[in-house]
Amino acid sequence: MKRGQEKMKKTTISVSLVLSGLLLSVGALNAQAAAVGENASTTGRVDFEVAGPGSIGNVIKPDTEEEQIVVPGGDFTTGPLRLTHVPDFDFTTMEIASETVFGKAAFETYTSKTVTEAENIAHFAQVEDVRGGTADGWTLHVSATPFKTSSADGDLVLDKSAIVLTEGQIFNTRHTGTNLTSRVDGFSADTLITNDNQDVQILKTISGQSTNSTKTSLVFNNAYSQSDLVGGATDGYNSGVQLKAVGSDEKVKDKEYTATLTWTLAAAL
Incomplete structure (x- = not known):
């Protein structure tokens, strides 16, 4: 046993x-099977369409990607290639002189979600291109009429005086540096907007280039930056936009002279 x-x-x-x-x-x-596991696959998809002819864009602070602002003056256009903002130029009051003098334009103002009281900002023109093409260019021209008084005052005219765009910087919401300068140019310092309704080109895309899905801003101030929207100015006036008041033009006291500027944004041929 x-x-x-x-x-x-x-x-x-x-x-x-x-x-x-x-x-x-x-x-x-079992441990090996748990460590390896099994993969599952799914898909995501999207396609895009072009906005309609009546679509409106938002104005953004130049040199930012999406910081929306509200500028009370100026004007805009609609459609997939549009001007979200072009400025008014107010030269306020100038002294009468018999020689040619230059007067600076008062800054524009803006508000935003974080800026509830109006603050100054340098004048700018802003182009938005949402046409969806990778090689679709554009041009921006401006023209002006002579400065004159209302018909009630006898249509007094400044025959030779004109606006001068003395300074300019270009910004884009995606492109910077050489990537931007190889796509957009056309601005020249001291550009004279003649008072004979003749178009003057101030900005354009380079041939074969596109700014699709972006906003491009031309700021009329060489010292403008995100942290200094008036380029260091302390007097409330922009040195980048000036009225050339020609000495031989007759100026009548206490009369308001106005001119009409026409900004034309067109698809490049």
């Missing part, structure tokens, strides 16, 4: 070892 008992013990031990080995093997396989 002792021998039989010993055999039984040996058999029992042997079976226990085999079962333990099987359990370890199964556990290892």
Whole structure:
């Protein structure tokens, strides 16, 4: 019996070892399967369409990507290639002189979600292109009429005086540096907007280039930046936009002279 008992013990031990080995093997396989797992795949899709002819864009602060602002003056156009803003130029009051003098334009003002009281900002023109083409260019021209009084005052005219765009910086919401200068140019310092309704080109895309899905701003101030929207000016006037008041033009006191500027944004041919 002792021998039989010993055999039984040996058999029992042997079976226990085999079962333990099987359990370890199964556990290892389960752990390996959990570590590898299985992948599942899904898809995301989208396509885009061009905005309609009556679509309106938002004005953004130049040299930012999406900081929206409200500028009370100026004007805009609609459609997928549009002007979100072009400025008015107010030269306030100038002294009468018999020689040619230059007068600076008062800054525009703006508000935003974070700026609830109007603050000054340099004048700017802003082009938005959402036509969806990778090689669709554009041009921006401006023309002006002579400064004159209302018909009630006898249509007094400044025959030779004209607006001069003395300074300009170009910004884009995606392109910077050489990537921008290889796409957009056309502005020249001291550009004279003649008072004979003749178009003067002030900005354009380079042939074969596009600004699709972006806004391009031409700021008429060389010192403008995100942190200094008036380029260091402390007098409320922008040195980048001036009225050349020609000495030989007759100026009559206490009369308001106005001119009409026409900004023309067109698709490049």
